[in-house]
Each structure stands twice: as structure tokens, then as C-alpha cells.
Amino acid sequence: MIERRKNILLFGILILVLILFPFLASNYWIRLFTGIFMYGTLAQATNILMGFSGLVPFGNVVFFGIGAYFTGIAMLSLGFPFFIALVLGASACFVFAFVVGHPVLKLKGHYFAIATMGISEAIKQIATNVKITRGGMGLNLPLVPLEVNTSYLFFYFLMFSAMILVTIAAFWISKNRIGYALRAIMSNEDGAKSIGINTLHYKVLAWAISAFFTGLAGGIFAYWYGYIDPPSVFDIGISVRFIIMILLGGAGTIVGPLLGASFIELLSETVWSQFLFIHLGVLGAIIVLVVIFMPKGFLWFYRQKFSLEALLENVRKGKL
Amino acid sequence: MEVLLSIKNVSKYFGGLGANKDLSFDIEKGEIIGLIGPNGSGKTTLINVITGNYAADQGSIRFKGHEILGLKPYTINRLGIARTYQVVQPFVGMSVRENVVAGVLFGRDGKGRKMKAAWEKADEVLELCHMQEKKNEMVENLTIADVKRLEIAKAMATDPDLLLLDEGMAGLNPKEIDDALELITKINKMGITLLVVEHVMKAVMSISQRVVVLHQGLLMAIGTPETIVRDEQVIKAYLGEKYTLRRKDQGEAKKL
Amino acid sequence: MLILQVLINGILIGGLYGCVAVGFSLVWGVSNIINLSHGIFIMLGAYITFWLFTLFHIDPFLTIPISATILFLVGYLVQKFLLNYVVGYTQQSGFGVFLSLILTFGLARVFENLMVGIWSGDWRSVTTTYSGLSLHLAGVSIPYIRIAVFGVALLSAGLLSIFLYRSRAGMAIRAITFNTVGAQIVGIELDRIYNITFALGAALAGIAGSLVSLIYSFSPFLSTPYLSWAFVIVVMGGLGSIYGAIAGGILLGIIESVASVYVGPGYQQAIGFIILVLLLVFRPQGLFGKKFLK
Numbered sequence: 001m002i003e004r005r006k007n008i009l010l011f012g013i014l015i016l017v018l019i020l021f022p023f024l025a026s027n028y029w030i031r032l033f034t035g036i037f038m039y040g041t042l043a044q045a046t047n048i049l050m051g052f053s054g055l056v057p058f059g060n061v062v063f064f065g066i067g068a069y070f071t072g073i074a075m076l077s078l079g080f081p082f083f084i085a086l087v088l089g090a091s092a093c094f095v096f097a098f099v100v101g102h103p104v105l106k107l108k109g110h111y112f113a114i115a116t117m118g119i120s121e122a123i124k125q126i127a128t129n130v131k132i133t134r135g136g137m138g139l140n141l142p143l144v145p146l147e148v149n150t151s152y153l154f155f156y157f158l159m160f161s162a163m164i165l166v167t168i169a170a171f172w173i174s175k176n177r178i179g180y181a182l183r184a185i186m187s188n189e190d191g192a193k194s195i196g197i198n199t200l201h202y203k204v205l206a207w208a209i210s211a212f213f214t215g216l217a218g219g220i221f222a223y224w225y226g227y228i229d230p231p232s233v234f235d236i237g238i239s240v241r242f243i244i245m246i247l248l249g250g251a252g253t254i255v256g257p258l259l260g261a262s263f264i265e266l267l268s269e270t271v272w273s274q275f276l277f278i279h280l281g282v283l284g285a286i287i288v289l290v291v292i293f294m295p296k297g298f299l300w301f302y303r304q305k306f307s308l309e310a311l312l313e314n315v316r317k318g319k320l
Numbered sequence: 321m322e323v324l325l326s327i328k329n330v331s332k333y334f335g336g337l338g339a340n341k342d343l344s345f346d347i348e349k350g351e352i353i354g355l356i357g358p359n360g361s362g363k364t365t366l367i368n369v370i371t372g373n374y375a376a377d378q379g380s381i382r383f384k385g386h387e388i389l390g391l392k393p394y395t396i397n398r399l400g401i402a403r404t405y406q407v408v409q410p411f412v413g414m415s416v417r418e419n420v421v422a423g424v425l426f427g428r429d430g431k432g433r434k435m436k437a438a439w440e441k442a443d444e445v446l447e448l449c450h451m452q453e454k455k456n457e458m459v460e461n462l463t464i465a466d467v468k469r470l471e472i473a474k475a476m477a478t479d480p481d482l483l484l485l486d487e488g489m490a491g492l493n494p495k496e497i498d499d500a501l502e503l504i505t506k507i508n509k510m511g512i513t514l515l516v517v518e519h520v521m522k523a524v525m526s527i528s529q530r531v532v533v534l535h536q537g538l539l540m541a542i543g544t545p546e547t548i549v550r551d552e553q554v555i556k557a558y559l560g561e562k563y564t565l566r567r568k569d570q571g572e573a574k575k576l
Numbered sequence: 577m578l579i580l581q582v583l584i585n586g587i588l589i590g591g592l593y594g595c596v597a598v599g600f601s602l603v604w605g606v607s608n609i610i611n612l613s614h615g616i617f618i619m620l621g622a623y624i625t626f627w628l629f630t631l632f633h634i635d636p637f638l639t640i641p642i643s644a645t646i647l648f649l650v651g652y653l654v655q656k657f658l659l660n661y662v663v664g665y666t667q668q669s670g671f672g673v674f675l676s677l678i679l680t681f682g683l684a685r686v687f688e689n690l691m692v693g694i695w696s697g698d699w700r701s702v703t704t705t706y707s708g709l710s711l712h713l714a715g716v717s718i719p720y721i722r723i724a725v726f727g728v729a730l731l732s733a734g735l736l737s738i739f740l741y742r743s744r745a746g747m748a749i750r751a752i753t754f755n756t757v758g759a760q761i762v763g764i765e766l767d768r769i770y771n772i773t774f775a776l777g778a779a780l781a782g783i784a785g786s787l788v789s790l791i792y793s794f795s796p797f798l799s800t801p802y803l804s805w806a807f808v809i810v811v812m813g814g815l816g817s818i819y820g821a822i823a824g825g826i827l828l829g830i831i832e833s834v835a836s837v838y839v840g841p842g843y844q845q846a847i848g849f850i851i852l853v854l855l856l857v858f859r860p861q862g863l864f865g866k867k868f869l870k
Contacts, residue, residue: 191409
């Protein structure tokens, strides 16, 4: 009980700090944290599907792109105000995932992963060729009607809210029937079917929810950056990045993905500023090392009490 | 007696192999019916066909008068048929209680249930199956007997009218078998009909009102345990031709 | 005769596609490793040929054995010192399989950066004196280079096939595809076989890369299309099947060739991916009936 109260208190303090922070920090830091919140949202969104059901949607970035483009096009071509365009974009992602999910989620594990990659790449190419998206030239969103410093704050709090929202969703799902269904499916799909779980339905629902929040982040991103093009918003690298964040922090936990996102984003920023030229390479190398030494994530590692034996045991086990 | 499940001319082929060939029999409401037969005779296949895990190639299965052949496993479960698996399928990473809650949430009346009500019903089921003390254990830490008991608890959580038990006694010692039999009897007294697939003869014979014998996919015999035990064909199938001839000779010798 | 030209173009380039896919399919089928570095290995092969041709004026086709050897070594080292640590996980269920995906993804980024550092990100290509020459037959124009590329691609696949079916190491590789435990029982050392398999896959990528340098422009950042072709072809042709990879490659070549004329050049990859998804959903065993291994 005391443990519980302590956690809630810590959490509350953290939230308070994060709310007050932007009023005291420089724009550089505000931007950095906005980026962290964005990846936090993305990681948590995909965690809803991946962490509970074990399915890895390598192509989930497609929803980031769809959300970004829908928001952009709705504002540009249809003149919708930002918030409406944003919700439209996220909803479009939900619908898309719901429809496509029915055939695609019948696939097992890695075939689902590959199919999602295929879908993402196909949509990317289509977006590059279709007129309405302005193709490879990219889309310029309407300017944000706010003064510079205010706009920094605006996007900070917007991304922060998105991250809080998706985290609440993930928490709620874990405690309710969707969470049970997904965990049962991950453990034992036949067993799940035998106790009355319509496995396809729950997988599709989880994917659609993850799509919604991924699209939400995409829409905010589009308005934030002001310019989007297919290679940047449909980049599989983004998916891999947030999947690594989930694995790093601990898939299936609520806090894990957020930890993972913070770590990788801060690390990336440090590396970028120190090793400008080869930062991607160094990041790649770090990914490689993390995968080898901590395949089950930070929280697992933390529970192992940081023991060196556990680390070596893990390496040995990986070596068969 | 009222017929609960009616199996008619059910066949299931895997390539050229006939796992179930033209099986027909009825299960009566409230009975415990045993299903025995040598390995490979088609017992588990039949269970999978009934529960919708396999699609039958031919035939009809009616449950409470409604055709269930072709329905999905989760639909069939919600109609009132539950099963356990020969190779147990507990939900790893969840506690005993959570496993049962899963069954409660998605089984027959699961849809409308709120979480709190689900937890309470789960506790009732655990109580019934004598698993309350272990309720917060993670399934990875359970003994084989407990895991098998959990299988039954999960199935019971879905509120079935018909429970199909697939070799629930395999790997249990005599005391554990007795406990399992006691649980099965208790469940039956609650009004639930049971189909028990078993290799442990003493167990299935002592508890069943009727027994169905499968052999190489065909229905070989059906009757009370006493009749089955004396049936020549059954003895031949289980114990071999030589034994049967030897018994016959002994029988002849005795008569003389 | 437009249709004939389109078909021939498709078949010839399809041979190259097949060569691109064979190594990828082998590694996936045997070791259950989805090598996202495969595309960058191909680029490496292209650069090796480019370097040897530009600096030492060696004919590109003669550089093929060199690029194959270098990539073989690279692949061997990668498997031995990196991938073997996660192979244990890839055999289990759960997230294990994805570790190899993530590892090879990270590795690809490292290689990419190294290559940009050495060769810069500029687009390169290899143009020989005979690059522009074509055979003119029955109203169709067939560049000699493409015929040669097709020939080498098929030859490589053939050599691999001979290796797999006639040599001891090859038999060991085929044995573990079906049963790792069974293979170990008869004394096959899993680790060494994984090393050789991955090395072979890389070598084939090297060969494909050398061939690519003659036909396409390349740069460290242009590795993705090759990877995507590999994926589609593996699903089409069946996992671990050499014949399937070549046949699938040729089929994909024809489809893309036809599509680029009748639908529009920009949609080539999109069509490939849509086929991939449709196949996965409706015919996961591939077009040629080979079962997908678990």
C-alpha cells in the first residue's frame, strides 16, 4: 500500500515538474522535450498492441504518416482548423487499421510484421505519386498563428497531453478486458479461443487504438514542423526507433516505453551534438550493443538488480 | 433422457488419414461419458471437431438442438461448451486468479460483466476447484496437478453446460487422480455434462455412466463400463489378438 | 513489339532480382535471421566493383569473385561476433526473432555511415566501354550487359545450389533448416554452420551488388529497394528455396516491367509491396507451393 502511494506521489511530482519546466527552460530544451514526448507517445501507442499481444507492427509508422498527411491536407485543401484536422487524421488511422487489420491480423508473428512493413512502404510510394499530397515535393502546412515562444510552449503541452492520454489508455487497457484478451492471446492463442475470446477482434481493436494515437502524434508533428514529405513521415526507421524504445524500457509495462523513449532521445541528442557526422552510425552501434546485452529491457534489467552475473548469464544464453 | 450433444456421421481426414470416420453417438444431459481408445484412434481430433478448432469434412453436430459444426471456437464456447487441453495451455505471465478471470470475462455471460463482478466470480470458481490458496501464484510455479486443475477452473469459469476433458489425468499420481475424480464428480452434481477422454482406465471406468470406444477413427463400441470391459473387440484392440485368443482358449478350457 | 520488349526487359532484370533475393532467403530459411543489412551488403558489393574498376581499371565482371570474397568475410565476422549472440533468442517465440531484425537494422546504419564516410553519399555507377551496346533482334533491343548480368545471376544461383546439394557443408546447412536439434545430435556444430550460411548470404549479396553497379546508380542511402525486392521475392518464391528465389525474381521483374509501362514508373515498389501483402494473406506458402518454415 505504501509502495503504491509512494509511486503515485513520485508520479505526481514528476508531472508537476514537467508542467513547470518549460516556463523556466530555454527553447532548445523545450524543443528537445517535445521530441521526447512525441516518441513517448509513439512508443506507448505501439506498446498497446505489442506489449500486450506480442505482435510487432514494424510498419506502424504508416499511421504517423497518414495522421500527418490527413491533418495537413485537411487544413490546406479543406480549410479545417487544426484541432479538427488532427482528430480527423487520427480517426482515419483508426478506421484504416480496423479495416486492413481484419485480413492482416490473421497472420502469425513475423508475417504480420512484414505485412505491416509492406503496407507502409506501399503507402509511402503512393503518397509520393499522388497529387493531393504534393508528392515528393512535400506539403507545407499553414503557419502557426502564434508568437515564436508561445508556439514552443503550445507544442510542448500538446505533445505532453498526447503522451498522457495514450498512457492513460494503455493503463486502462491493461486493467480491463482488452488487456486480458491480449495477454491471453500472446500466451496461448488456442487457449484464448477456447474460453470465448474472439482473438481477431481484439487484435484488430488493439492495432486500431495504437493507430489512432500514432496518427495523433503524426498530426501534431506535421503542424509543429510545418513541412512534411513521404520519406520523412513514412520512414521505417521511425518504427524501428520506437520499437527499440519499447523493448529497451520493457514491453507490456506502462512506464517502460516512456523510459525507453526518454533514454534513446536524450542519448541521440547527446550523440548528435558530440559526433555530428557519424551519429547515426554510433546510434546503430548502441542499438546493437543494447540488443545483445539487455534483450528484455531496462525494467527487466532493473529487476535483476543490475547484477553482473545476470548480464553474463544472459549473454551466454543468447549464445545457445 | 434429454440429448445435449448429438454427433452424426462426423468425419475428419488429414490428407489420406481418417482421424474420425463416420462417427455417430449422442451425449445425454447430466451424464458423464467416457471416451477411450488406443493412441491415434481419434479422440482428441473429435474434441477439436466438437469445439470448432478443426473443421469436420462431413457430418453434423447439434448442441441443444442447434447445429454447431462450422462455428468458431469462441462462439461455441459462448454457447456453453468448454474444454481442457491435453497439453495444458495456461496463460503464462499471469497468476492463477488472472487466468480464471480471463475465462469469466469472455465465457458465456462474460460480455456484460464488470471487472469487479469478474473478480468475484473468479474467486467462486477457484473455491469450487480448491485453488483459493494458490490464487496469486504465477502459473509457471505450479505443479502439474495444479496446472491441470487450473485448466478445469478456466473452463468452468466460462459457465459451460458441457465440459470436454482431454486426458486431464495424465502425469498424476494416485492421490492426485482421486482428487481430480472428486472434482469431476462435484462438477457433474452441479448439473454439468462431461465427456472425459482418458487413458487411465481405473479413473474413467469408475466415473463414467457410459463409455465410447474409438479405434482407428471408427466407433468400435458404446455401452456401460461393465459391458465395454468384456467386449471382445475392445480387448483385442487394446491388448492384441494373441491375448484375446489366449483368453478364449482359457475360457474354453474352463468350460470343459 | 512493345509487349515483347517489356517481357524481355522484365525477365532479364528478374534474374538480377533473383540474385538479390537468394542470399536473403537462404539466411532467413536456415538461421531464421531476417537480415536488414542485406541491402547495404549489396551496396558494399557495388562499391567494391566501382572502386576496383575506377582505380585499377579491372573489368567489372572480373571483380565479382573479389567482391564475393570480401563480403563472405564480412558476413562471417558479423555472424560470428554479433549475430551468434542473438541466435539463441531467434529460435524461441516471443520477441526473439525481432532482435535479429533490430540488430541488423542498427548494423545497416553503421555500415551506411562508414560507407558515406569513405565514399561520400554521391550517386555512383559503373559504365564500361560496352555498356551501351545492344543486341537487336526481332524488333527488340537487348543490352549485352543485361544478358551478361542475367547469366551471372543464374550462374551464381546454380553454384550455390551445387554447393548446397553436393558438399558436406551444404548438406549440414540443409540439415539444420529442418531440424536444429536433430542436426546437432548427429554432430553438426550449429554456430559454425550459421557462420557459413550468413557468409554465403553476404557473398551472394556482394555478387548481386557488383551486378547492380552495372545497371543502376547506387549510394549508401539507396539500399532499401533491394531489401524490399528481397522480401517480396522470398514470400513469392518460398522461404529458403533457391529455385523459388530465381523464379520469384523473374516473375517480379516481369510484373514491375509491365507495371512501369502500363501503370506508371513511380509505382513499381508499391505494386511489389501490395503483392507481398496479398500473398501473405492469401497464399503464404508462396506461388510455388513451398511451405513457409515456422
